[in-house]
Amino acid sequence: MSVTVIGGGVMGLCVATELQGRGIPVAVRDEGPGPRACSWWAGGMLAPWCEGESAEEAVTRHGLGAADWWQAQGVPVARNGTLVVSLSRDAAALDRFARRSRGHRMLDAEGIAALEPDLAGRFARALFFADEAHLDPRRALAILSDRLGRTDSVAGQVIDCRGLSARDALRDLRGVRGEMVLIRCPEIALSRPVRLLHPRMPLYVVPRGDGVFMLGATMLESDRRGPPTARAVLELLSAGFALHPALAEAEVLELGADARPAFPDNLPRIRRAGGVIHANGLYRHGFLLAPAVARMVADHLQHQTRPEFMDADHD
Structure with missing residues (x-):
């Protein structure tokens, strides 16, 4: 299996990093982190308990492992609450x-x-x-990006992580x-x-x-x-x-x-359409939920599991 990830924001880089860590050949089609991606302007708070004040239970549950995931990638994480x-x-x-x-x-x-x-x-x-933490988003994006290969073409399994630019395929975004x-x-x-x-x-x-x-x-x-x-x-x-x-x-x-x-309920989605896997809709929880969504995408590819965030109406 080889994979092309389209989009180099936090979602695309986390998906590509997770796949690469599992030994799956992956390349990213994007220019690299920069101000054109919304994750460039993020706060970098890994605050699942605070977000639980207004977010769905799934945000807290899946966000609890975010700090460990980022730290495992070599990203400095401040665990000061x-x-x-x-x-x-x-x-x-x-x-x-x-x-x-x-x-x-x-x-x-x-x-x-x-x-x-x-x-x-x-x-x-x-x-x-x-038990909450934070990181520097731009440094985190740079660390992931520097380890990944780039491509100008599309080959193998395509995973679309273009954020808001994917509205041409995801009409409810x-x-x-x-x-x-x-x-x-x-x-x-x-x-x-x-x-x-x-x-x-x-x-x-x-x-x-x-x-x-x-x-x-x-x-x-x-x-x-x-x-x-x-x-x-x-x-x-x-x-x-x-x-x-x-x-x-x-x-x-x-x-x-x-x-x-x-998306309408402010939760992320994983969808299959025309052979393409879409991972999108992180809302305000980009650095908190991207690691969990990336693991779901990788499990789906490797083991054909059905992710919690996969939308049955669209796969």
Whole structure:
């Protein structure tokens, strides 16, 4: 068996890596990681318990093994957990998040200060998800890409992982736009992603090292790609100031936006059509769910298993 994977975003690279690790000859038809792929703009949070607050049970269940998979590929993974906070006026939002999620413990102000000294005195309570992790998406994509062969042709079994570009074959695929700001703020240090439950703009801040942070949160029902809107940037930065006023003096390094591929229920799909296998629809769970979907695709090819995410109406 030989395989051609079309698409070099997180889905395509994970599928190709999983197949190659099982001894199956595979080549990727793509130019390599870059800003044209939505995974380039990802936060890189491996947070199955936090995502379980609003996502289907399958997201948490399949996301629990993501950190181990990435680490097994030689990708640096920071296993420092996730901190979820709210301003005092939004205390009810924190309680609601606690009720709808698992895998956390409640911290008081002293516990927050022990984990993140630069947040000392800013929040009365927080949820700490100790078993979550994060990675640098661009570094992760580069590590996988560098080990894979490239091709300009298509041969053998074709696996289509083109993301939103695959709407020519997957008519029910839609775009969910996400926007981000990359900043440098040496005045504060964070050891883990922090989520702020803000009423207008729920925010996550992900440390990238050397005083660099990624701010993101937006989820807009839109397939528009390209730069973020001024409103989105202002709201992201405003929410960042609410987390810590030092972010007002941060240096803006980069602005980015793209449209994530998603199906109506926001769960991924594996479909067979005309001899082609499609793996798509990671929604906002790209780095969290791509390893599990890649394993399902590989098992299907090797052992003819029926993946949990295979859509019976389309195979």
